[in-house]
Amino acid sequence: MKLTILGCYSATPRTFTNPTSQVLDIRNHLFLIDCGEGTQVQLRKNRIKFSRIKHIFISHLHGDHYFGLVGLISTFRLLKRETDLHIYGPKGLKEVITLQMKLSDSWTNYKLIFHELTSKESELIFEDDKVEVYTIPLQHRVYTNGFLFREKLGERKLDMNAVLNEDIEVAYFRKLKQGFDVENKKGEIVKNASVTLPPEAPKSYAFCSDTAYDEDKISLIKDVDVLYHESTFLEKNANLCETTKHSSAKQAATIAKKANVGQLILGHYSTRYDDISLFKEEAEPIFANVDLADDGKVFEF
Amino acid sequence: MKLTILGCYSATPRTFTNPTSQVLDIRNHLFLIDCGEGTQVQLRKNRIKFSRIKHIFISHLHGDHYFGLVGLISTFRLLKRETDLHIYGPKGLKEVITLQMKLSDSWTNYKLIFHELTSKESELIFEDDKVEVYTIPLQHRVYTNGFLFREKLGERKLDMNAVLNEDIEVAYFRKLKQGFDVENKKGEIVKNASVTLPPEAPKSYAFCSDTAYDEDKISLIKDVDVLYHESTFLEKNANLCETTKHSSAKQAATIAKKANVGQLILGHYSTRYDDISLFKEEAEPIFANVDLADDGKVFEF
Numbered sequence: 001m002k003l004t005i006l007g008c009y010s011a012t013p014r015t016f017t018n019p020t021s022q023v024l025d026i027r028n029h030l031f032l033i034d035c036g037e038g039t040q041v042q043l044r045k046n047r048i049k050f051s052r053i054k055h056i057f058i059s060h061l062h063g064d065h066y067f068g069l070v071g072l073i074s075t076f077r078l079l080k081r082e083t084d085l086h087i088y089g090p091k092g093l094k095e096v097i098t099l100q101m102k103l104s105d106s107w108t109n110y111k112l113i114f115h116e117l118t119s120k121e122s123e124l125i126f127e128d129d130k131v132e133v134y135t136i137p138l139q140h141r142v143y144t145n146g147f148l149f150r151e152k153l154g155e156r157k158l159d160m161n162a163v164l165n166e167d168i169e170v171a172y173f174r175k176l177k178q179g180f181d182v183e184n185k186k187g188e189i190v191k192n193a194s195v196t197l198p199p200e201a202p203k204s205y206a207f208c209s210d211t212a213y214d215e216d217k218i219s220l221i222k223d224v225d226v227l228y229h230e231s232t233f234l235e236k237n238a239n240l241c242e243t244t245k246h247s248s249a250k251q252a253a254t255i256a257k258k259a260n261v262g263q264l265i266l267g268h269y270s271t272r273y274d275d276i277s278l279f280k281e282e283a284e285p286i287f288a289n290v291d292l293a294d295d296g297k298v299f300e301f
Numbered sequence: 302m303k304l305t306i307l308g309c310y311s312a313t314p315r316t317f318t319n320p321t322s323q324v325l326d327i328r329n330h331l332f333l334i335d336c337g338e339g340t341q342v343q344l345r346k347n348r349i350k351f352s353r354i355k356h357i358f359i360s361h362l363h364g365d366h367y368f369g370l371v372g373l374i375s376t377f378r379l380l381k382r383e384t385d386l387h388i389y390g391p392k393g394l395k396e397v398i399t400l401q402m403k404l405s406d407s408w409t410n411y412k413l414i415f416h417e418l419t420s421k422e423s424e425l426i427f428e429d430d431k432v433e434v435y436t437i438p439l440q441h442r443v444y445t446n447g448f449l450f451r452e453k454l455g456e457r458k459l460d461m462n463a464v465l466n467e468d469i470e471v472a473y474f475r476k477l478k479q480g481f482d483v484e485n486k487k488g489e490i491v492k493n494a495s496v497t498l499p500p501e502a503p504k505s506y507a508f509c510s511d512t513a514y515d516e517d518k519i520s521l522i523k524d525v526d527v528l529y530h531e532s533t534f535l536e537k538n539a540n541l542c543e544t545t546k547h548s549s550a551k552q553a554a555t556i557a558k559k560a561n562v563g564q565l566i567l568g569h570y571s572t573r574y575d576d577i578s579l580f581k582e583e584a585e586p587i588f589a590n591v592d593l594a595d596d597g598k599v600f601e602f
């Protein structure tokens with residue numbers, strides 16, 4: 001998996017910082033997560049191919065998480081996109097996007113498929129043979145979901161030396177990868193485990209922004225490899241966490257620890273702080289493996 | 302007047318170019334004209350004080366002219382703006398903005414006053430003692446207006462040497478500026494013209510984007526000092542002008558010439574051309590005083 005942070009600052013776009021948006025490259029899918037104003041320019045700056053984006057996940061309808069969506073949809077149209085585009089987000093998103101298309105008399109040539117979310121329970125919203133995506137209901141001022149991206153267990157890998165030693169027909173390789181025993185050229189049964197290696201452990205990534213401190217979500221994100229958790233404030237502004245339903249770096253780290261995740265990435269920083277390293281300093285004593293998101297930063301895991 | 306081009310390229314925001322938006326500084330008003338995606342960042346980059354913007358004029362509801370508006374309105378709220386904001390634009394604008402405020406449960410603390418336009422005739426939409434603003438109905442694929450900004454005739458200026466010679470009380474200066482004759486300290490009537498100078502000639506600026514070639518508007522923009530006229534294409538792509546209802550540089554120059562304007566500024570360039578100087582080359586043989594808009598460029602007149 002490769003995660004590219006397009007924007008990770010809260011509230012308003014500024015000269016050198018962008019509101020929330022990220023791209024997750026997972027098993028040949030390019031998932032766009034949130035789409036603040038300016039996302040399409042950030043996609044260009046980070047040389048991400050527009051046509052590879054087929055699924056967009058919107059956490060909630062605060063502007064810093066979706067005001068760039070209508071422009072991106074419109075740009076896809078101007079680029080003569082033909083591929084379907086799936087959009088997952090809170091109810092209301094379809095109305096606001098289609099109203100703007102109606103007013104501009106600019107309908108997309110490609111198919112725009114809205115998957116409007118209303119459930120307060122986690123649900124499976126995307127699945128194919130390689131990946132599944134679940135919502136993570138979050139506690140915020142408006143209806144909000146995080147998203148959990150899980151790779152499925154992949155195919156077994158051929159141990160080529162063993163395969164050649166056993167003299168197995170190429171036509172059987174596919175079956176081997178799928179875990180079956182096969183016959184070799186001499187007509188002998190070859191046990192799958194003797195010529196294949198187990199698949200790589202499937203990875204998982206949880207995106208949690210925006211949210212108040214909330215232990216309810218821990219069971220959903222338990223043991224994920226990487227957790228992006230918002231840390232809008234530092235503990236010294238804990239009162240603002242309460243009123244705005246955001247988290248501090250310490251709270252994010254506490255969730256990471258309790259959920260036993262592999263790595264924590266912080267983001268959604270309030271622009272009141274000049275130095276984002278303070279967020280890391282606050283989180284590290286509670287959860288050691290913590291990184292700071294920043295616009296343009298890439299995480300591979 | 303001082304005109305700052307925030308963005309002047311058509312269609313989509315790109316890494317180094319922005320969709321339409323400009324700021325007109327006219328007699329202490331700061332008018333924002335159109336508001337494509339990214340306008341708020343362009344305002345910051347050009348160090349324009351957000352709080353000075355009290356009137357926003359939107360030509361039409363194609364995204365490259367207004368997708369930045371909802372974000373700007375939202376940022377004004379986050380900046381704790383208290384001043385009224387007047388927005389002039391096509392019917393539908395209020396619905397799309399208020400829908401987005403409703404969905405985010407983020408209502409402005411300041412007063413948002415929509416002046417929705419529907420007339421196909423030119424109308425006076427703003428007036429105070431210094432400035433008036435008229436719509437310029439344009440021919441485009443959707444309902445579109447340009448805007449004509451006219452300074453009113455200012456006050457007369459005191460000819461200080463003459464005023465001192467005549468020994469006139471300071472209390473009368475205001476009346477002198479307003480054109481009245483006054484008494485001097487000796488009780489003699491002093492003719493206004495003998496101690497004052499005529500006011501500066503009022504300037505005018507016409508913004509015409511987006512529009513097909515259309516001579517109907519010539520009477521409305523006759524003799525303006527500065528005309529911004531879109532030139533999306535070059536003549537070699539005249540067929541695209543027809544189908545998309547845009548203008549070529551040559552057509553813009555022809556309008557400038559027929560309307561006898563003082564200066565022509567071209568903009569709204571299609572991104573298919575690598576070199577915008579081609580627009581100037583095409584326009585110049587028809588209308589000599591032509592300039593090219595570019596993002597961040599400032600025109601003073």
